[in-house]
Amino acid sequence: MRGDSSAVPETERFDLAHARPGNPAIMAVINRTTDSFYESAATHDEAIAAVEAAATVGAHIVDIGGVRAGRGREISVSEEIDRVCPTIEAVASSHPHMLISVDTWRHEVAEAACRAGAGLLNDTWAGVDPKLAEVAARHDVGIVCSHTGGLDPRTDAHRNRYGLQAGDVVDSTLSGVIELAEAARAAGVPEDRIIIDPTPDFGKNTYHSLRLLRELERFTATGYPVLLAISRKDFVGEAIGDVAPQDRLFGTIAATALAIEKGAAMIRTHDVRATADAIDVTVAITGEAAPKHTVRGLR
Template identity: 55%
Template sequence: MTGADAPLRLHGRSLEGPTVMAVINRTPDSFFDRGATYGFDAALTAVDTAVTEGADIIDIGGVKAGPGAEVDVREELRRVVDLVVAVRERHPEVVISVDTWRAEVGEAVAEAGADLLNDTWGGVDPRLAEVAAAHGIGLVCAHAGGLDPRTRPHRAGYEDVVADVIRYVTAEAERAVSLGVRRDAILIDPAHDFGKNTWHSLEITRRLGELSATGWPVLVAVSNKDFIGETLGEPVEKRGVGTMAVLGVSAWLGARVFRVHDVAAARQALDSLAGQRAADSRCRAR
């Protein structure tokens, strides 16, 4: 069984086929939207739009990934907990994810109704998996090359970046299972650009099938990222086409969940690709 076929259940739902995760940043300094959804009402409106456009998962973040102003635990809680509560009340069927590396935040959002903890920084707080287990919710196990949160790599180097990613994320996934997280509620994420340069992120994309072959569902978070911009020589506002191309390659190679800013475009592209893949399978069966 590959990650593309493995059971994935969150919020009592079985998620099958390409699954779209919408990015909702309650931050004033997001690299992409530059604070457009920092306000509570703006964030909630963005959630409404994402659900209407076909998002399966809403991923709420309260801290910018890159360097910037310090955001302590109290401030992160202020930004995300009330929004989780509101989204759960407004959209009872949607899967809610929270992008955090902090166990204290994980505990609070789990109690507020979150279904998934998106640990982008690769387990820097090992208690986060314990929180997921205690609340019976899901966990994303990512590879950030051992970086501290919100830092950038300096001359990142790997003998084989894909092998390093697979070794780390599968170990983290198995650790989560040993702590009591359901196997069908765990995703692995190579974390493009986190602790990696552009070449590393491109290599991961090219060999994404090796991650899917581990049997764990694979999440890809490539939307408008720097490796796409550097490859194409485009600023952040012109990386949409490149993003769709990488999503298509990732889906074809077995990725399961796609974290994106443009839900409508991603939904259309992924559904189209799924249709083409189904047609290809029927042709091969003849």
């Protein structure tokens, strides 16, 4: 694996404590869906191949999801479990050093995923099921506390209450993730297993998402590790123009470099190799890590 955290022995699971400002962890997106907005690993074999590819080029964490974030056909609890748990079990067996995250808002799915080998619950729907934190505490796994502005799962933001460019989106988002972090601690999740995610695009328009990245230091100043899930998102496409997800890589990498410089501890991405390179260059520029091969002008 690339990056300083590759020093973790391959017989030990990647620990959340290794993800920190100046040494961000890479979380690879593995969508066990058929209708994701960018790309899917619709079959079990495709998902395993995607995990192998991500691990080879620098992923420390794989985030396995069974339900499209946006609108689409209803996926039952049992179908979601059937989609994600066999993949989690296979990855836990073949990559014991890799931290496995499950992208779900349902406590029943989280329970099954933890039993299958997941070590992180990525709750992208902001605690809509409060039992999720109880599952994290019971299994001693991490949890991501996100912000959606009160949206129900799989619904879209439309004329939300923040207005067009209102700065109070940062205040609201920050207080929302801190409230969820405190609820997770009250449920028994250790503080060092809690991650916060300002969640651009969820419950927010492009102006809001850009404002969150502009003021990301307010989130990193909390002391909680900050996850940035910005890969090929709509705000990136709209910052460039009317650009579809398949053409948002360069914009995503620009936003990623900014997020790293501002202290993000974890980057969720569809593009592991490009993200690993962005991390290496950014931390070399900031001085938080040495360049990896320095012979120019020295021999």
